[in-house]
Amino acid sequence: xxxxxxxxxxxxxxxxxxxxxxxxxxxxxxxxxxxxxxxxxxxxxxxxxxxxxxxxxxxxxxxxxxxxxxxxxxxxxxxxxxxxxxxxxxxxxxxxxxxxxxxxxxxxxxxxxxxxxxxxxxxxxxxxxxxxxxxxxxxxxxxxxxxxxxxxxxxxxxxxxxxxxxxxxxxxxxxxxxxxxxxxxxxxxxxxxxxxxxxxxxxxxxxxxxxxxxxxxxxxxxxxxxxxxxxxxxxxxxxxxxxxxxxxxxxxxxxxxxxxxxxxxxxxxxxxxxxxxxxxxxxxxxxxxxxxxxxxxxxxxxxxxxxxxxxxxxxxxxxxxxxxxxxxxxxxxxxxxxxxxxxxxxxxxxxxxxxxxxxxxxxxxxxxxxxxxxxxxxxxxxxxx
Amino acid sequence: xxxxxxxxxxxxxxxxxxxxxxxxxxxxxxxxxxxxxxxxxxxxxxxxxxxxxxxxxxxxxxxxxxxxxxxxxxxxxx
Numbered sequence: 001x002x003x004x005x006x007x008x009x010x011x012x013x014x015x016x017x018x019x020x021x022x023x024x025x026x027x028x029x030x031x032x033x034x035x036x037x038x039x040x041x042x043x044x045x046x047x048x049x050x051x052x053x054x055x056x057x058x059x060x061x062x063x064x065x066x067x068x069x070x071x072x073x074x075x076x077x078x079x080x081x082x083x084x085x086x087x088x089x090x091x092x093x094x095x096x097x098x099x100x101x102x103x104x105x106x107x108x109x110x111x112x113x114x115x116x117x118x119x120x121x122x123x124x125x126x127x128x129x130x131x132x133x134x135x136x137x138x139x140x141x142x143x144x145x146x147x148x149x150x151x152x153x154x155x156x157x158x159x160x161x162x163x164x165x166x167x168x169x170x171x172x173x174x175x176x177x178x179x180x181x182x183x184x185x186x187x188x189x190x191x192x193x194x195x196x197x198x199x200x201x202x203x204x205x206x207x208x209x210x211x212x213x214x215x216x217x218x219x220x221x222x223x224x225x226x227x228x229x230x231x232x233x234x235x236x237x238x239x240x241x242x243x244x245x246x247x248x249x250x251x252x253x254x255x256x257x258x259x260x261x262x263x264x265x266x267x268x269x270x271x272x273x274x275x276x277x278x279x280x281x282x283x284x285x286x287x288x289x290x291x292x293x294x295x296x297x298x299x300x301x302x303x304x305x306x307x308x309x310x311x312x313x314x315x316x317x318x319x320x321x322x323x324x325x326x327x328x329x330x331x332x333x334x335x336x337x338x339x340x341x342x343x344x345x346x347x348x349x350x351x352x353x354x355x356x357x358x359x360x361x362x363x364x365x366x367x368x369x370x371x372x373x374x375x376x377x378x379x380x381x382x383x384x385x
Numbered sequence: 386x387x388x389x390x391x392x393x394x395x396x397x398x399x400x401x402x403x404x405x406x407x408x409x410x411x412x413x414x415x416x417x418x419x420x421x422x423x424x425x426x427x428x429x430x431x432x433x434x435x436x437x438x439x440x441x442x443x444x445x446x447x448x449x450x451x452x453x454x455x456x457x458x459x460x461x462x463x
Contacts (some may be wrong), residue, residue: 008396060428062421065414072399089461164421166414242407291438292429296423 005030006037014162016274020301029287036294037284040301042308042323044285050330053279058294061275063165063221064173071219072225072332081210081333082218085199087140090335094193098134099342107343107350116355118361118381123235123374128154128310130343133232135223140197145180149223152177157228162273162296174220180335181216181223195219225350229270230274232342232374236268237261237344239375240315240352242360248352252365256347259317261344262324269326271334272300273349273370299325300373306327357383389434390456396430424431424449435459 005023006013010032011017023030028041039048048054055075058064064073071082090093094143119125124296128150136146158165161175185196185258199215210218241248241262251257278293289295304312308323327334332339351358359381366377397413398405400423413419419427426447432439439459448458 010422033426035429036422058425058450059423061425065446162422275422290429292425292432295427296425 010036011163014296014370015385017094017272017373018300019273019370020298024352029284029285029289031287032296035290035292036289036296037289038296038298039284040298041285042302042325045297045299045302046325046329047324048276048284048295049274049328050284051284053282054276054295055279056276056332056382057133058277061277062159066159066166066171067217068219070221071201072221075331077313082136082214083335085202085210085218086195086335088193088198088202090229090339092338093359094161095339095342098339099346100137102134102137102138103130103343104350106130109133110347111350113315114351114382116382118379119360120362120379121273121342121377122238122380123231123376126243127235127238127374128231130234130347131227131253132341134230134339135216135226135345138193138195138226139181139223141184142189145184148178150227152180153224153227156224156283157372160224160370162275177220177223178216181219182212183217185212185219195222226336228372232270232369232372233265233340233344234270234375235374236270236345236353237264237348237379238358238380240264241348241358242266242378242380243363244315245256248355248357251352253349256317257345257348258341260348261341262321263315263317263319265326266303266321266324267313268308268375269299269303269371270373271326271328271371272373273298274332299328304343306321351382354384356385357384359383389460392434393427393430393455394452397427407452409456410451412450413452414450431455431459451461 008022015020015030023038023040028039030038030040032038039045054208057073057075061073074082108129114126128334132146132150136149141149146249156173156252157169159170190196203210203215226370251260268320274297276297278289278291278295278297281291282289284363297324303324303326306312309319327337360378361381362379364377366375368374368376394407397418400419405418407418411418412428414424427443438440443458
């Protein structure tokens with residue numbers, strides 16, 4: 001077994017935005033404590049996330065305890081059953097429909113709010129508006145409940161973060177959100193193409209044996225993942241637009257825009273740290289990891305691995321992104337990646353229509369969160385044309 | 386020779402710089418005695434003290450919530 005890689009406590013280490021930088025660069029798999037390992041190199045992270053015996057499910061994990069059985073904390077057949085429920089909602093055809101009918105109005109609404117404005121709290125004041133609008137509609141939640149969902153969901157995100165913050169408030173919020181989802185589901189007011197209705201149909205048609213409680217938990221996790229990761233990433237996107245020394249007009253070209261989004265995703269993946277568990281005694285890159293150990297995979301470290309990316313800290317659009325894994329890899333790779341990228345591309349398009357410049361006017365270089373990571377403590381101004 | 390549950394109590398104590406007052410029925414998570422990740426690590430320590438692999442069915446929140454529950458579900462279970 002390797003020596004413990006750092007004298008810092010795991011909680012202190014994980015509270016730092018780029019914690020992988022505090023570990024010896026000569027290794028990719030680090031023992032942080034008894035039963036606690038960190039995986040930081042690109043190949044090692046990919047190996048860990050795709051390893052058949054490194055699993056997401058652990059009954060004592062905070063999210064499993066809070067949400068009950070759900071898509072994030074399941075493996076094997078039950079995980080595939082949960083994913084099958086989400087698949088119809090995230091198909092290419094549906095995304096095209098969202099792109100044409102749902103997203104433009106929401107994005108125009110957001111850009112109406114930011115054009116000509118300087119804000120020192122883009123994340124809390126603006127970044128959530130488009131993702132919450134999209135996911136509420138997809139889920140089938142009444143639009144009037146959007147703000148209520150936002151207020152309840154944001155503190156809840158800490159349950160999925162590292163270090164985890166588990167309080168009476170987070171538990172109360174889970175209970176209230178599950179109640180609201182059940183209320184909406186029972187009222188059957190949602191469009192028949194909504195997630196709640198689609199889940200019901202898919203479950204019945206495919207004979208997927210999930211309880212109502214599991215369906216509600218999956219809906220809530222879909223909501224949380226779809227809204228909070230996108231809110232975080234939109235903040236990173238705007239931050240990079242504001243920090244870049246280039247003409248926004250360059251982003252009118254769709255290919256340039258896509259490359260730009262991919263590079264922001266490489267440097268600022270919203271999910272920077274993923275926790276998994278060793279289902280049996282195993283090795284990662286030759287390092288022994290005992291059964292039951294928690295394995296922290298650093299997506300941030302993988303995406304800035306100098307063996308994979310030249311000048312990994314440099315923002316460089318158009319570079320080869322082979323090895324960039326902002327949406328993770330393996331069975332638990334984000335199913336909403338295409339939906340998210342469509343949303344981000346349309347948002348940039350609308351911002352550059354209306355704004356001549358996006359300028360970061362104050363920057364304390366803060367970063368917050370491991371699971372919904374985003375730049376913090378900066379001001380940004382959207383100067384109109 | 387100290388009991389396995391006493392050894393586990395010491396293991397939890399060592400997670401903290403200041404001495405703790407952990408009762409048999411203290412909720413280990415709710416009280417903040419162990420963090421979420423430490424709760425997971427604790428399973429390894431319980432298995433080590435137990436001396437054999439835990440039955441997967443016993444690794445659940447109810448069996449692991451308090452020292453009393455752990456003792457009953459693991460160390461005293463036949």
